[in-house]
Amino acid sequence: MNEEIIEKRNWIYFSKKQPTEDEVCAFLSRNEEEIIRSLEKDDQELLSLIALMENPEKKTLLQKLGKDGERRLSKLEARCLVKEERVGILKVALTDASSLYPLFGSGDGDGRSAVLDFPLVLLSLVKSGKIKKGGKFFSSSAYLQIFPTLEKTRLPYSSERALSSLESIGVVNLEGNVYVPGGNFKKFAFFHPLLQLSYIMKPSLDEKERERHLKALILVSLIKNAPAEGMKKIMRNITLISGFESSDIKDYLDYGLLDDEGTSFSGRALKENKNGFTISSDWRVLSEGMTESAVALFSNPIATDRVSIWEITKESLFSYFDLGYGDEDVISTLGKESVPSALSERIRSYYEEYSSFSPTRVLYLKLSGRAERLFERIEGIGNYIIEKAGDGRYIMDEERESEWRELVSKTLGDVLPRTKGPLFSTSTAPFISNVELPGIKALEDFRKYPYTPRSVSGKKVVSSLLSASGFLVGEKNVDDAFPSADGFDYQMKMRILEKAEKERDEYAILIEDWNGRNALGLCDMLIKKEGDDKVIFLHKSIDVSTIYKLTLIPRAFL
Amino acid sequence: MSEKPLLIQSDRTILLDLHQESSDKAREDIVPFTELIKSPEHVHTYQISALSIWNAVSSGIDGEEMIRRLERWSRYEIDERVTFFIRDISSRYGDLTLEETDGENLILKVSKKKFFLEIKASKMLSKMLVENDSSSFILDRKNRGNVKLQLIKMGLPVDDRVRLEKGKPIDFTLNSSFSPRNYQIDAVKSFFGDGRPGTGFGVIVLPCGSGKTVVGMMALEKLKTRTLILAPNVTSVHQWMNEIRNKSNWKGEIGEYTGEKKEIKDITVSTYQILTYCNDEGEYPHFSLLRDGGWGFVIYDEVHMLPAPVFRITAELQSMYRLGLTATLVREDGKEDEVFSLVGPKRFDTPWSELEKRGFIAKAWCHEIRIPLPESLEIEYATAGKKEKYKIAATNEKKLDVVGKLLKKHEGEKGLIIGQYLDQLKKVKEKFGFPIITGSTKNSVRDELYEKFRRGDVKTLIVSKVANYAIDLPDASLLIQISGTFGSRQEEAQRLGRILRPKDRDSHFYTIVTEYSEEETYALNRQKFLSEQGYSYTLEKLS
Structure with a gap:
C-alpha cells in the first residue's frame, strides 16, 4: 500500500x-x-x-x-x-487474528487419520516379553499388520531406535537379550501419548526444551491435508511457533505422528476416546480413539487405526499381573457392567492360577497347591534347590534361574509368572517428569471468525474507483483494504448492510451483483429494514442473496 | 444421537457397529462386496478383498458404486488407500475373458500387454496355456478351473463367459405345502444372481440347523437337472434322501453311491469317502462317478470338509453348476481360499446371532465346566509328554460325575454325550447305560438309533466324532462334550450345531474341561469360532 x-x-x-x-x-x-x-x-x-x-x-x-x-x-x-x-x-x-489454517494445510479431512498408538503398542509388546534385542520381530508380518498405516520400511528401524531411547530412560531394561519393563515403565505408561513420543524421539531434553518439543509435536499432529510441496513451509512455521527446530519431517513419519497419504500429509489424530471401548466375547477390545494405557498393558495389540483393536489372552493377563496388578484392576478398567461374565470369570480364574505360583527375584521360591505337590517331583529340580526353607518354601540357585524355569514350565505349564523382587521393582532408573502438554492459543479458544481463504481478486473495483477519484496513483490493488463480504457469506453481508445503515454518515457502499453490475453510493441512499432480506439502494430493490460482493468505503475516499 | 455405523480401517477391514440404528441398512449395502469375518455381539467385522470385489463386479456392482455405499455409511472420511484399492482392483476385472472356441478348447483373451506378458512368464500356467496370438491363449476345457485359480493367485481375475451346461433335465419340484424362509430365498437368489455367466456356482454359509439342505433342494428345483449330492457320511446320505422324499414331489428313484450301495440315478447322493477311495495303483476308481456321470449340478454338503483329491477333480468340473454348503468355512489347514476358487465364491453368509434373534435357530447357552485333575493323576500328568497330557486331562474320570449332575439338571431333555476317546465313551456307557454310536457301529444300527432318538424312545445317546457333522436330530437340546479333537474350532461349532434346530426350549452346550491343563488351552482355541459368532461361555468350577 x-x-x-x-x-x-x-x-x-x-x-x-x-x-x-x-x-x-x-x-x-x-x-x-x-x-x-x-x-x-x-x-x-x-x-x-x-x-x-x-x-x-x-x-x-x-x-x-x-x-x-x-x-x-x-x-x-x-x-x-x-x-x-x-x-x-x-x-x-x-x-482474534490467529488461525491454525492455512498454517498447517487445508484443515479438511478431520477424522481421516488413525490414532497415535505407537508408544503404547511398544510398551504392550515389551511387557509381554515379545521383543528380543536384534531379533526379527519388527520385520515380521504380525508386527507390520499392527500398523497398517505406517510405512513398512521405516517401522522396524524406528521401533529399534525407540527401544534404545526407552532403555536410556529406564522405561525398559534388557534381561539377557529380551526387553522387559524397567523401573520407569509403569510411570511412563500413563503419560500422555505425545509426551511418550517426545521421550522416545528425544530422551534427554531439559524441561524447557521438552515443553518446546511437545509444542512441535502438537502442531505436527494438527497438520491436515497438507500438500507435499507445502511441507517445508509448514515445518518452518512449526519451528517458529514452538521454538523447537523442526525442519525434518522424517522423524515424524518414522514414529507415525505424520501420515504420508500419497499426495498430502496429515498428522495422527489425538482423539479422545469418546465412546469408550467395546469388549466382546471373542476377547477383543475395540477402542475408537486413543487407547487407555491400562488396556494396552493387559492385552495384545492386533491393529491400530481409526479403531484400535486389542486382544486379551492368558499370556497378556499374566504379564499384566507381573506388573503388580490384579484381576479386579482389569475388570474395573473394562467397566464391570460391560464385561461379558464369561470373560470376567475367566480373568478371575487366571489370576487364581497366577497367584498359585509366586516366584521372587531373590530366588526365594514359594509354592502352593498343585505346584507345591509337584515341584519336588520334577526330574532334576534337586540340582537347583539350594535349601528347602519350609513347606513349599525354597531358596533357589540364582545364576541358573533360566535353567530351572525351563524344567518347571515343562511340568506346570508354558506360561509362568515373571520373577519379582528388588532388581525388578527398585532398579535405579533416571528421573522422568510428567510434563503437562503446553497450551496453544488457537487450540484453546475457538476462533470467533472462521478462516476463509481469500485470494487476490481479479477485479479491482474499489481500486479503479479510487484511481478515478484521485486517491490512488498507479495500478495498485487496495480492494481488500476496506471491510467487505463475499457473496457466499450471507450473514456477513447482512452485518455489513446493518453497519452501513447505522453509520450512514461515515460510509459509502459498493454493491456488486452476480451479473457483475456495480452500484456505488453513500449510505444515505440505503434502506434496510431489520430482518428483511431485501435492501433499497439508489431507489432499487436488491435481493441480498444476489449480492456478489459488498464493500464499505469511508466516505472521504470518494 | 445415532452415528453412522461403519468404521473403515485402512487395511480394508470394516467394522459394523450394531448399536446404530442404520446398521441393518449398511449391512445390506456392503454385503455384496465384502466378506463377513466374524459377528460377535457388538461389532461385526467384514473384509474387502480382491476376490470379494471381483465377485461384486461380476454381478454388476462397479467400484464407484462400492465407494458410494461405503461413503454413505462411513463414520469417518475413507482412507485414500481403501478407495484406491477398490478402484484399482475393480478396474482389472474384464481385462481377462474366457470364452468358447472350438469344441475341446477355450480361449483366454488378455486385453493388456503387461498382463499378457505376466501370464506368459508364469511357469505354472505355461503347462496349461498355448499362446494363440499376441493377446490370447488357448487352453484345454478341463484346465479351466486350474487356470482360473492360478490367475486369481496372480491378482488377475477372469471374466468367465463360458456358460455352465445343464445336464439331463429332470422334473423336480418342492412340495407346495413347503414354504421357504426369507434368508433361504435370499441365499438361492445370491447363488444364481442374474443368471449371466459368472453365476451358478459358489458357497452358501448358513448356521447349523438353519436348513441348508432345503437351500440345496431349492437350487435343484430351479435347475431341474441331473444332480449329484456329496455328503460327509452315510448317515447324512440317508438324511438327504429322506429330506428329498419328504419335501419334494420327486417320484423317481434316488441313487445311493456309498461303500454299501453303488446306485446311480438322476438324483444320486454319495460320500466324499467313497469318492476318494484310492486303490493299490494309486488311482481313484470312483472319480468317474463325478467326471462321467452326466451331472448338471453338484452339491457339496459340508464343503469345508472337501478332501484334497476332490479339489483336483472339482477343478475339472467347471462347466457344471456347483453349490457348496457349510456352517463353518474354517479349515484348520487354511485352504478356505481354494474352496472358494474351485467350488465358487462365498455367495451368502449371515450372522448366527441374526437367525437366533429371529427364532430360526435355537437360543443356545454355552457352558464350560472346570474340574480339577484327581490328585492321584497329577504326577502322571506332570511327567507325560504334551499329547499324552492332553489325553490324561481329557479323559479325567471326574467328568463322569459332572455328566451325572448335568443329566439330572436337564432331566427329560433329549441329549447327546459326545467325546473323542472310545475308552472314555465306553465308561460313560457302563455308568449310565445309554446306547452308543461310534465309527465301528454299522450304518443300519446308527440309522435305527438316530430314529429311536428322534421318536423319543431313546432320550440320550453317547456318540463319538461320527456325530460331529450333518446329523439331524431336531429335538436334541442338550449336548455334553467330554472331550474333543484338540483345538478344533470347527468341531466345536459343528457339535453345537447338533442342538440348534429351533424348538420350544433353549439349548445347552456343556464342555467339561480339566483346569490348569493342556485341555484348557485347547478348549480356549476351540471356542474361538463360536465366540466370534457371539456365543460366550459361562465358566463354572466344580470340585
Whole structure:
C-alpha cells in the first residue's frame, strides 16, 4: 500500500495524520471482523504465525521468512495490524487474528487419520516379553499388520531406535537379550501419548526444551491435508511457533505422528476416546480413539487405526499381573457392567492360577497347591534347590534361574509368572517428569471468525474507483483494504448492510451483483429494514442473496 | 444421537457397529462386496478383498458404486488407500475373458500387454496355456478351473463367459405345502444372481440347523437337472434322501453311491469317502462317478470338509453348476481360499446371532465346566509328554460325575454325550447305560438309533466324532462334550450345531474341561469360532 493512501486513510479514519495508539486500537477493534475477513491468504498466514509465536522476534522471523519477509511484514505493519511492542519483538494488534489454517494445510479431512498408538503398542509388546534385542520381530508380518498405516520400511528401524531411547530412560531394561519393563515403565505408561513420543524421539531434553518439543509435536499432529510441496513451509512455521527446530519431517513419519497419504500429509489424530471401548466375547477390545494405557498393558495389540483393536489372552493377563496388578484392576478398567461374565470369570480364574505360583527375584521360591505337590517331583529340580526353607518354601540357585524355569514350565505349564523382587521393582532408573502438554492459543479458544481463504481478486473495483477519484496513483490493488463480504457469506453481508445503515454518515457502499453490475453510493441512499432480506439502494430493490460482493468505503475516499 | 455405523480401517477391514440404528441398512449395502469375518455381539467385522470385489463386479456392482455405499455409511472420511484399492482392483476385472472356441478348447483373451506378458512368464500356467496370438491363449476345457485359480493367485481375475451346461433335465419340484424362509430365498437368489455367466456356482454359509439342505433342494428345483449330492457320511446320505422324499414331489428313484450301495440315478447322493477311495495303483476308481456321470449340478454338503483329491477333480468340473454348503468355512489347514476358487465364491453368509434373534435357530447357552485333575493323576500328568497330557486331562474320570449332575439338571431333555476317546465313551456307557454310536457301529444300527432318538424312545445317546457333522436330530437340546479333537474350532461349532434346530426350549452346550491343563488351552482355541459368532461361555468350577 503506498504511503499516500496510508496518510489519507489515517486522516479519514482518525481525522489526523498520526493517530494515537488508542485511536488505532479502537478502530481495529470496531472493525476487527471485517479486517480479518478482508485479509489475503498470505497476510492471514503471517498474522497467525506472529500471533502464535511464543516470542515473536522480528529478526528471527525475517530470517526464516527469507527474501519476501520484509515486504510481507511491512504490509501488515502499514495497516497497523502488527506493531513492535518493544524493540525487536512483534505483536499482533488484533485480538482474534490467529488461525491454525492455512498454517498447517487445508484443515479438511478431520477424522481421516488413525490414532497415535505407537508408544503404547511398544510398551504392550515389551511387557509381554515379545521383543528380543536384534531379533526379527519388527520385520515380521504380525508386527507390520499392527500398523497398517505406517510405512513398512521405516517401522522396524524406528521401533529399534525407540527401544534404545526407552532403555536410556529406564522405561525398559534388557534381561539377557529380551526387553522387559524397567523401573520407569509403569510411570511412563500413563503419560500422555505425545509426551511418550517426545521421550522416545528425544530422551534427554531439559524441561524447557521438552515443553518446546511437545509444542512441535502438537502442531505436527494438527497438520491436515497438507500438500507435499507445502511441507517445508509448514515445518518452518512449526519451528517458529514452538521454538523447537523442526525442519525434518522424517522423524515424524518414522514414529507415525505424520501420515504420508500419497499426495498430502496429515498428522495422527489425538482423539479422545469418546465412546469408550467395546469388549466382546471373542476377547477383543475395540477402542475408537486413543487407547487407555491400562488396556494396552493387559492385552495384545492386533491393529491400530481409526479403531484400535486389542486382544486379551492368558499370556497378556499374566504379564499384566507381573506388573503388580490384579484381576479386579482389569475388570474395573473394562467397566464391570460391560464385561461379558464369561470373560470376567475367566480373568478371575487366571489370576487364581497366577497367584498359585509366586516366584521372587531373590530366588526365594514359594509354592502352593498343585505346584507345591509337584515341584519336588520334577526330574532334576534337586540340582537347583539350594535349601528347602519350609513347606513349599525354597531358596533357589540364582545364576541358573533360566535353567530351572525351563524344567518347571515343562511340568506346570508354558506360561509362568515373571520373577519379582528388588532388581525388578527398585532398579535405579533416571528421573522422568510428567510434563503437562503446553497450551496453544488457537487450540484453546475457538476462533470467533472462521478462516476463509481469500485470494487476490481479479477485479479491482474499489481500486479503479479510487484511481478515478484521485486517491490512488498507479495500478495498485487496495480492494481488500476496506471491510467487505463475499457473496457466499450471507450473514456477513447482512452485518455489513446493518453497519452501513447505522453509520450512514461515515460510509459509502459498493454493491456488486452476480451479473457483475456495480452500484456505488453513500449510505444515505440505503434502506434496510431489520430482518428483511431485501435492501433499497439508489431507489432499487436488491435481493441480498444476489449480492456478489459488498464493500464499505469511508466516505472521504470518494 | 445415532452415528453412522461403519468404521473403515485402512487395511480394508470394516467394522459394523450394531448399536446404530442404520446398521441393518449398511449391512445390506456392503454385503455384496465384502466378506463377513466374524459377528460377535457388538461389532461385526467384514473384509474387502480382491476376490470379494471381483465377485461384486461380476454381478454388476462397479467400484464407484462400492465407494458410494461405503461413503454413505462411513463414520469417518475413507482412507485414500481403501478407495484406491477398490478402484484399482475393480478396474482389472474384464481385462481377462474366457470364452468358447472350438469344441475341446477355450480361449483366454488378455486385453493388456503387461498382463499378457505376466501370464506368459508364469511357469505354472505355461503347462496349461498355448499362446494363440499376441493377446490370447488357448487352453484345454478341463484346465479351466486350474487356470482360473492360478490367475486369481496372480491378482488377475477372469471374466468367465463360458456358460455352465445343464445336464439331463429332470422334473423336480418342492412340495407346495413347503414354504421357504426369507434368508433361504435370499441365499438361492445370491447363488444364481442374474443368471449371466459368472453365476451358478459358489458357497452358501448358513448356521447349523438353519436348513441348508432345503437351500440345496431349492437350487435343484430351479435347475431341474441331473444332480449329484456329496455328503460327509452315510448317515447324512440317508438324511438327504429322506429330506428329498419328504419335501419334494420327486417320484423317481434316488441313487445311493456309498461303500454299501453303488446306485446311480438322476438324483444320486454319495460320500466324499467313497469318492476318494484310492486303490493299490494309486488311482481313484470312483472319480468317474463325478467326471462321467452326466451331472448338471453338484452339491457339496459340508464343503469345508472337501478332501484334497476332490479339489483336483472339482477343478475339472467347471462347466457344471456347483453349490457348496457349510456352517463353518474354517479349515484348520487354511485352504478356505481354494474352496472358494474351485467350488465358487462365498455367495451368502449371515450372522448366527441374526437367525437366533429371529427364532430360526435355537437360543443356545454355552457352558464350560472346570474340574480339577484327581490328585492321584497329577504326577502322571506332570511327567507325560504334551499329547499324552492332553489325553490324561481329557479323559479325567471326574467328568463322569459332572455328566451325572448335568443329566439330572436337564432331566427329560433329549441329549447327546459326545467325546473323542472310545475308552472314555465306553465308561460313560457302563455308568449310565445309554446306547452308543461310534465309527465301528454299522450304518443300519446308527440309522435305527438316530430314529429311536428322534421318536423319543431313546432320550440320550453317547456318540463319538461320527456325530460331529450333518446329523439331524431336531429335538436334541442338550449336548455334553467330554472331550474333543484338540483345538478344533470347527468341531466345536459343528457339535453345537447338533442342538440348534429351533424348538420350544433353549439349548445347552456343556464342555467339561480339566483346569490348569493342556485341555484348557485347547478348549480356549476351540471356542474361538463360536465366540466370534457371539456365543460366550459361562465358566463354572466344580470340585
